[in-house]
Structures are given as structure tokens and as C-alpha cells.
Amino acid sequence: MTLDIDKLRRDTPGVKNRIHLNNAGAALMPLPVYEAVKEHLDLELAIGGYEAHARARPAFERTYDAIAKLINCDRTEIALAENATDGWQMAFYGMPFKPGDRILTAEAEYAANVIGYLQMAKRTGVKIDFVPSDASGQMDVAALEQMIDERVKLISITHIPTNGGLINPAAEIGKVARRHDIPYLLDACQAVGQVPVDVAAIGCDMLSATGRKYLRGPRGTGFLYVRQGFMDKLEPPFLDMHSAKWTSLTDYKMRDDARRFENWEFNAAAVIGLGVAVDYLNALGIKETSHRLRGLAKTAREKLSKIRGLTVQDIGAEQGGIVTFTHDEKPAEEIKKLLSETTINVSVSSASSTLYDFQKRDIDDLVRASFHYYNTEDEIEALITALS
Structure with missing residues (x-):
């Protein structure tokens, strides 16, 4: 085209x-995104927030389908988030780390993620190791392979860092992670919408992204992808009555899909706008x-x-x-x-x-x-x- x-x-x-x-x-x-957001806000103004959400449910649900099509996954593997950091944290803080575990990351890793690693190190005694870059500046995949041992419990990188033009070799890193059966978390905040992102080809277990950057969606939107086969290995850091059901006075049951990583309240207008933005990109x-x-x-x-x-x-x-x-x-x-x-x-x-x-x-x-x-x-x- x-x-x-x-x-x-x-x-x-x-x-x-x-x-x-x-x-x-x-x-x-783009105008279609703005118009979709405004239309829903006008509806909330006219009939109320809950009533507008109920009437616009098909457009709201469409956002899951649009994202799933873009990154090649099932809609049940998508959780909506307020931003990429929110999605990333729901995955990262759901990991069961213990003292002596290792996290491998890239030299060009983003500050918000590294701060999370450092906090986890203080909490649990996990060790953070930066994988050297090769001569071009990208993560050295051969060096990553050499750093793998039984203590490595997570490979976590930024696909496209915030500075330097670099695109890290996400799929090659994914091959290493799969070969050693190590969980792989990909921060695709700058990648989704900028370059083709296929989670099946990359081989990541978790991926976070935002709506405001290359997707051209509203601010305050993002999403988290969690591979279905990996979902039960994570424990969401918090739950509510949207992500889980209260089943007895002493128990609850989490949702079976990735929406266990969501919470009850949404900016419905922004979510609908995000869906329109992703559809706009998919059409192009x-x-x-x-x-x-x-x-x-x-x-x-x-x-x-x-x-x-x-x-x-x-x-x-x-x-x-x-x-x-x-x-x-x-x-x-x-x-x-x-x-x-x-x-x-x-x-x-x-x-x-x-x-x-x-x-x-x-x-x-x-x-x-x-x-x-x-x-x-x-x-x-x-x-x-x-x-x-």
C-alpha cells in the first residue's frame, strides 16, 4: 500500500x-482518534459515565482486537493499562524473585525499569547484571548466552531505547530466552507503532507498550501482553473485583485471561480512542x-x-x-x-x-x-x- x-x-x-x-x-x-474520544465524552456528558460505557461496549472491546491484530496474539492475552510503565510494573512485580536470583538487562535500559530492578534487589536480594553491548551498541547476544546460568530468572530489555536510534535484536534475544526457558519481559514502549512487533516471532512472555507515542493514541493509555502459557506463573501485585471474583468468605478466583492485570476503573473515552488509533495504523x-x-x-x-x-x-x-x-x-x-x-x-x-x-x-x-x-x-x- x-x-x-x-x-x-x-x-x-x-x-x-x-x-x-x-x-x-x-x-x-489523527482526527478519527480525537473525534472518537470527543464523541464518547459527549455521550458521558449526556447520559452518564456508566451508561455511556455500556452503550459503547463494542467500541471499547474492539480495542483488544485491534491490539491483538497488531502484535499477533489472542485478545485474551491483552490487558489494558494507564501507560506502558503501569503495564510493565504489573508484569515485573508479579515475578516470584528470591535472594540470589539474577536479572539480565541491557546497557541502554530505561531508568524507570532499572529503578524497578533496584527496588526488587533491595526487597529480595536479586542481582542485576548488565549484558555488554557489541561494537554497534546493541545488546551482544553472544555475551547474553555466556551469562546464562541457573540463577537467571528474567531477561528484561527495552526494545527501542529512549535515546540513540538503537533497535535491540529482540527476536534473537528471545531465542536465547526460549532455549534456556527463562522468562522474557520486553519494554516495547517506543517500538509498538514504530516497527513491526510480532510477539510470537519475538518469543517474549510479557510485553508493555503505550498509546501516546507511535500508536498516535490518547495520553493515559497503554497495554500489557502476557503469553497465555506463562500467565499462571505471575501473581498480579494487586487484585480487585474486576481482576478476580470473590468466591467465598475466605477465597477468590482470578480471571482466566490477561485482564487479571487490570483494575475496575477505566478512562473509557481514551480506551476507545486507543482502539481507533490502532485500527488506523492497521489499515495503513x-x-x-x-x-x-x-x-x-x-x-x-x-x-x-x-x-x-x-x-x-x-x-x-x-x-x-x-x-x-x-x-x-x-x-x-x-x-x-x-x-x-x-x-x-x-x-x-x-x-x-x-x-x-x-x-x-x-x-x-x-x-x-x-x-x-x-x-x-x-x-x-x-x-x-x-x-x-
Whole structure:
């Protein structure tokens, strides 16, 4: 399918006034998503929240089907979450760790996840080991294999880290996890919607993602995938009357599906909007949209590398739509401010977000320009002109 960029930009009112290159933070919603959210809020206004949810149940349930289609799983393996971190924590804190267990992770792991590992280490005595990167900057799969022993109880990585353009070899890591029967948790917060993600091909047991980034959904939405055959090996860190049923005065029974990782209350309008966003992407085709946004990022890297005083900081044998760079003299925050004054949105990644990676590469902060399929070559030229 050939993407109709003009139509896609007509569907995206935000591009009229800004050049939005902060898609790894929060992408611009397309009109169908906005309209779906507004329609449901109007319904809540008119008849009440519970009544509106009951009437819109098919649209709400459709979100599970859309996500399942996108990542190639069954709808019963999907739990909706407020955000990717919420979904990730429901899986991670449901793991039965004990003293001496090991968690293997990547050097470019995201701060929120590492903080979780560190808290678990304080609670249970689990040990955290960072798997070395190879020469390209991605996790070294051979090194991962060599670090496996009977104490490794979890392999947990970020598929596409927040900085550096890197796409970690998730499927190759999955082969190692399956070969040794080790649980595998994949943070796909930046990956779902940016690149094709097939949980069966990757071989992960758990995967978390958000709605606001490359899916172009509303903020405050996300999901958790848990493989059906792995579900009973986790104990949700908390339960309520949605995730479990009170069966007697002394007992309860958890749901049989992944909704055991949900709780009762939802922002129904946002969930419906997320379903519309995923359907929108499924209709376009993730292979087509990913090819375009990665092509735009590749062009931007090539042009940015020619600007005097500027260094592109991207790593990895395979790179995605996130482009990062530093300047010899100007700090990242100042560049972000100057670009904003020319109506160009970018973001800044600081050392606190991926501390191990930044310290290893001796970087304090960097500018992050993240591309989506609705961006254009003309917008790249405007970025280059402004930076020059």
C-alpha cells in the first residue's frame, strides 16, 4: 500500500502550525482518534459515565482486537493499562524473585525499569547484571548466552531505547530466552507503532507498550501482553473485583485471561480512542509506515552529520525513527528552546534516563528528534536550516 501523505497530514491538524519531531514523546493524534474520544465524552456528558460505557461496549472491546491484530496474539492475552510503565510494573512485580536470583538487562535500559530492578534487589536480594553491548551498541547476544546460568530468572530489555536510534535484536534475544526457558519481559514502549512487533516471532512472555507515542493514541493509555502459557506463573501485585471474583468468605478466583492485570476503573473515552488509533495504523500497514519513518530518520542523520560542530549520537546495527545529536558548544536544552522558537518540536534526553549508556559514552544530554510517517522531507530541510 502506498501512503497518501497529503491525506495523512489533513488527518493531522497539528502539522499546520508546528513541525512535530517529538513523536517518541507523544505523537500527534489523527482526527478519527480525537473525534472518537470527543464523541464518547459527549455521550458521558449526556447520559452518564456508566451508561455511556455500556452503550459503547463494542467500541471499547474492539480495542483488544485491534491490539491483538497488531502484535499477533489472542485478545485474551491483552490487558489494558494507564501507560506502558503501569503495564510493565504489573508484569515485573508479579515475578516470584528470591535472594540470589539474577536479572539480565541491557546497557541502554530505561531508568524507570532499572529503578524497578533496584527496588526488587533491595526487597529480595536479586542481582542485576548488565549484558555488554557489541561494537554497534546493541545488546551482544553472544555475551547474553555466556551469562546464562541457573540463577537467571528474567531477561528484561527495552526494545527501542529512549535515546540513540538503537533497535535491540529482540527476536534473537528471545531465542536465547526460549532455549534456556527463562522468562522474557520486553519494554516495547517506543517500538509498538514504530516497527513491526510480532510477539510470537519475538518469543517474549510479557510485553508493555503505550498509546501516546507511535500508536498516535490518547495520553493515559497503554497495554500489557502476557503469553497465555506463562500467565499462571505471575501473581498480579494487586487484585480487585474486576481482576478476580470473590468466591467465598475466605477465597477468590482470578480471571482466566490477561485482564487479571487490570483494575475496575477505566478512562473509557481514551480506551476507545486507543482502539481507533490502532485500527488506523492497521489499515495503513505497519510495514509501510515503519519503512517511511525510518527512511526519514536516515535522511535526517545524513544531513545532520554534515553540520559543523554537531555530532549524531545514534548507535546500533539497526536504527529506527529516533535521531539524537549533540553540539560542541550549545547544550541540548538551549537547542531545544531555539528550535521551539522556530516552531520545531524536539525533546532532550538526559543522563538520568539511561544512566549506564550515557556514562559509558560520556554524554550528559542530547537532542532527540523523533520522526513519524506523517513528517516530510521539507520538514527535515527546515530542521537542518534552523540548526545550521
